[in-house]
Amino acid sequence: MVVIMCPGLSVLTVFCCLASALWAFPFGPVLELDVTPRTTVLVNGLLGCNRFRGLAVNYSSLLLEDGAGLLYVAAREALYALNSANISTIRNNSSIDWAASADQKRQCLSKGRDNQTECYNYVRFLDRYNETHLYTCGTHAFRPRCAYIDVERFSFVRFEEGKEKCPYDPAKGYTGLIVDGEMYSASQYEFRSTPDIRRNFPFPNLRTEEAPTKWLLEADFVGSALLRESINSSTGDDDKLYFFFTERNPEQSPYSSQTRVARVARVCKGDIGGQRTLQRKWTSFLKARLKCSIPEYELQFNVLRGVYVLEGPSVHDSTLWGVFGLEWKNVKASAVCQYSLKDVQAVFDGPYMELQESKWREYTGKVPDLRPGSCITDQHRAQLINTSRDLPDNILMFVRRHPLMAREIQPIGGRPLLFKKRVDYTRIAVHKVTALDGKSYTMFFIGTDEGWLHRAVEIGDRVHIIEELQLFKESQPINNMVISHKQKSVYVSAASGVVQVALSACVRYTSCYDCVFARDPLCGWDGRQCAEISSYADKSNLTQDIQMGNRGCDDITADGLVSHRTRSVMTGDDVLLQCELHSNLAVPRWTLNGEQLQGYGTDRGYRTGIDGLLIIGAQSRQSGHYRCYAVENAVWVPICSYMVRVQPAPPASPHLPTDPTALPESFFTTTSAVPVTPTSGPTEQPLHSPPAALPSGPEFQTNRHMEAMYISLVAVLGGLCLVLTVVLLYVSFCAHSAPAGRKYSQEGLAVTAATERKWSSHLELKTISSHCNGRADGRGRAASTDGAFLQIVPGEGQASPSKEPPPAPPLPMPPPLPSTDYTNGLSATLPSVLRKMNGNSYVLLRQADSEMTSPLYHSFTEELNRILEKRKHTQLDLQPDESSV
Known part of the structure; x- marks a missing residue:
């Protein structure tokens, strides 16, 4: 440990x-806690999604009425009534404009507020008031107002003051609900007021206490819920309301970084305040800490960002889930913790805390017989205490000074259900599903701060993320989520609009093993397609495996749907065999002529990476049939097949020196997988022809020795991300005879550029991979580019014009490049020896604009310009199937 x-x-x-x-x-x-989503779906790959975006922005509140088939949406200065079956369809009288007046906006500006973000009417509250009306509240340019909406006509019928019910500032945390015609809300209401939990109507209004002990300290509210605990209750408890928030930590902490703490507060629905003490104040207010941490690392998740409460068969069997984050804004990490209502009730029935000498300590004194902070029960009624106003003053004084409970509410299992690095979760919704095995599974829909939705399922004691969906092109936090069981959809709102997403997109899984690997409780394989199991009356022929995710499919390793390609390469060349894995949880395995390739490295002639298998310095023994498999849940699934033929190198031209180190720099080329047909001209020579002979003279008779060659590696580590940036290669040659001829492989596009130098030059080799196992943007999203780009950039060297260049030192073997582990288990390493890349890559050699002492400079420059001009008109076939020499 x-x-x-x-x-x-x-x-x-x-x-x-x-x-x-x-x-x-x-x-x-x-x-196991740092869970990787199995698949990544970009916004243009979403299936069965409906979108709504009106003229307004900042879609914050959602009210779903499943029976009526309506989804009410509150945004900035507008409200909408949408068809829950398809939110993109607009019906008549489906919108209400509710903008602050120009005069009110001017007053907002005079208060020093921002006219770009604050001087608007942000609708913060929307709920059902009664059978015929809705009730809504908005900031109204820093002068809150509320209104009643006639449901039938969807129009305002009456306005009223809202400063006690809605915050002034649209950025303040807020939650509210209407229960039996009574409105409860929690926020920092006024401009400089302290946070408060209130009952707004009917009379009497109630609020939290501020003295001598503040019950709330800079609280940021994220949610609330009503639990009718008095139903079938032998104790006669009244129903209770729970409020969830993060506040400043008043307790002594061993870590100075823990300045915030997650809380749940409880009040009784039947509370009407005290008679003399705590008049118009809560007599039942108690709060406790929600603990969410990873004990092994003393890592505390203290910021509560979202909560979801799901009632069980009995209200006392209810469960709640919270999404938590860290206090450090520049460190992204999130956790999901699960709590039992019974554990919450046990903490509220436990010992209290007391403020002693400016420090909170557990209270060890005598507690009154009628427990302070409890709702009115049969025990109270037996003593003629029928309402909170009948409570004696000693109980009310105790409540006033002891609002905090001593014990913490621990999550089920003592640790998070789900931990995710580099992600900030903002909202969560929960859905219970019965699978084909008859077991009930909990599905999670979790929104992020960048507009993504994680769809996950709890399997045993861990969470499997089925997929991550990019719901919005623009990065933006998810504001709200609500699930419709009738429409089998989840509605997600953000700043730019609302998206309706199906609870499951089974048709995305195109094969039996893909359907089974997903482990989606809503999906099953019927022999032809992956479909929702709820659409089948007879489910006996469906295949599904939630527990293991690997059983039920026949002939899973057949090659029927595998793509087959042929590659022909020259002896000594490098060839890249690509293998794209669609699952982030799969790892690649390669076989050659039916035998698995064990171990990878330059000494074995192979190197694996995120692009596929790289054959280094191909030899005749490496010819054969290569297969790539995606291994997931211990099942080998074939992906692609290659037939590789290694051709012997053609005999050297009599004009070429037999020693390759004697070649001039102009012959350093690398090829790609596309044959080139250069354009012709009166003074141009074909690309496959050797350059013109080098001029001879006394100056070149003396230079018969090879200049030095150096290869070095530079790795840049930025933050926590290892970025492979530059490989420096130094090549310079001096030759007497004019070379002619050079082997070219039709597997690539060669762009040759070289200059004769009397001094040494540093060449920088940059490799930029455009294929990352289905991930391309900054977050690691999917892409399907077929190759990498290699670039050799000459640097500056130093030499004395009056001295002979020293003899070349032996060529050192460059160190291996550092590896970076990816979520699919691949190693993103590049070969430590790079020569001609016989695959879908190319090498560009270019020279620095420095003064040349060699008379060959201008001739080579002109030749290079002619070659490059031809290449402008070359059409590239990005997916060659057959290549030849």
Whole structure:
């Protein structure tokens, strides 16, 4: 077990400890918590999605009425009534404009507010008031207002003051709900007021206490819920409302970094305040800490960002889930923790905390017999205490000074269900599903701060992320989510609009093993397609395996749908065999003539990477039939097949020196997989022809020795990401005779550029891979580009014009490049020896604009310009199937 202790007196020390803890996750016992989504779906690959985007922005509140088939949406200065079956269809009278007046916006500006973000009417609250009306509230340019909406006509019928019900600032955390005609809300309402939990109507209005002990400290609310605990309750408890928030931590903490803490507060629905003490204040307010941490690393997730409450068969069997984040804004990491309502109730029935000498300590004194903070029960009624106003003053004084519970609410299992690095979760919704095995599974829909949706399922004691969906092109936080069981959809809102996403897109899985590997409780394979199991009356012929994710498919390793290609290469060339894996959880395995290739490295002549298998310095023994398999859940699935033929090199031209080190720099070329047909001209020579003979003279008779060649590697590590940037290659030759002839492989496009130099030059080799196993943008999203780009850039060298160049040192073997592990288990290494890349890549050699001492400079420059001019008109076939020499 690895334990990282962070004493926490220095901010820098705490940050370093936190960073080291996150960096250590892949090597510790919580590896299974950092879950990788199986597949990644970009916005243009979404299936069955409907979108709505009106003239407004900032779609924040969603109210779903499944029975009526309506989805009410609140945005900035507008409200909409949408068809829940297809939110992109607009019906008549489906929108209400609710903008702040020009005069009100001018007053907002006079208060020093921002006219770009604050001086608008942000609709923050929308709920059903009664059978005929909705109730809504908005910031109204820093002067909150509320209104009643006639549902039938979808229009306003009455306005009223909203400063006690809605915050002034649109950025303040807010939550609210209407229960039995009573409105409850929690926020920081006024401009400079403290946070408050209130009952707004009917009379009497209630609020939290501020003295002598503040019950709430800079609270940021994220959600609320009603649990009718009095139904079938033998104790006669009233129903309770729970409010979830993050606040400033008033308790003594061993770590100075823990300035915030996640909380849940509870009040009784039947509370009407005290008679003398706590008049118009809650007499039942209690709060406790929601603990979400990874104990092995002392890593605390203290910021609560979203919550979802799901009632069980009995209300006391209800479960709640929270999404948590870290306090450090520049460190992204999220966790999902699950809590039982019984554990929450046990903490509220436990010991209290007391403020002693400016520090919170557990209260060890006597507690009144009628437990402070509890709802009115049969025990109270037996003592003629029928309402909170009948409570004695000693109980109310105790409540006033002891709002905090001593014990923490621990998550089920003592640790998070899900941990995700480099992601900030914002909202969560939960859905219960019964699979073909008869078991009930919990599905999660989790929104991120960048507009992505993670669809996951809980399997045993861990969470499997089925897929991650990019819902919006522009990066933006998910504001709200709601699930429709009737429409089998989840509705997701963000700043730019609302998206309706099917609970499952089974048709995306095109084969039996793909359907089974997904482990989606909603999907099954019927022998021809992957479809929703709910659409079948007879489910006996469907295939599904949620627990293992690998059983039920026949002939899973057949080659029927595998693509076959042929590659012909020259002896000594390098060839890249691409193998694209669509699952982030799959790892590639290669076979040659039916035997698995064991181990990879330059000494074995192979190197694997995210692009596929690289054959280094191809030899005749490496000819044969190559197959690539995607191995997932211990099942080998064939992906592609290659027939590779290694051709012997043609005999050297009599004009070419037999020693390759004696070749001039102009012959250093690398080829790609596309044959070239250059354009012709009166003074041009074909690309496959050797350059013109070098001029001879006394100056070149003396230069018969090879100049030095150096190869070096530069690796740049930025932050926590290893970026492979530059390989430096130094090549310079001096030759007496004019070379003619050079072998070219039709597997690539060669662009030759060289200059004769009397001094040494440094050449920089840059490799930029455009294929990353289905991930291309900054977050690692999918792409399907077929190749990499190699670039040789000459640098500056130093030489004395009056001295003979020293003899060339032996060519050193460059060190291996560092590896970077990816989510699919591949090693993103490049070969430590790079020559001619006989695959879908090319090498560009270009010279620096420096003064040349050799008379060959201008002739080679003219030749290079002619060659490049021909290449402009060359049409490239990006997917060659057959290549020849």
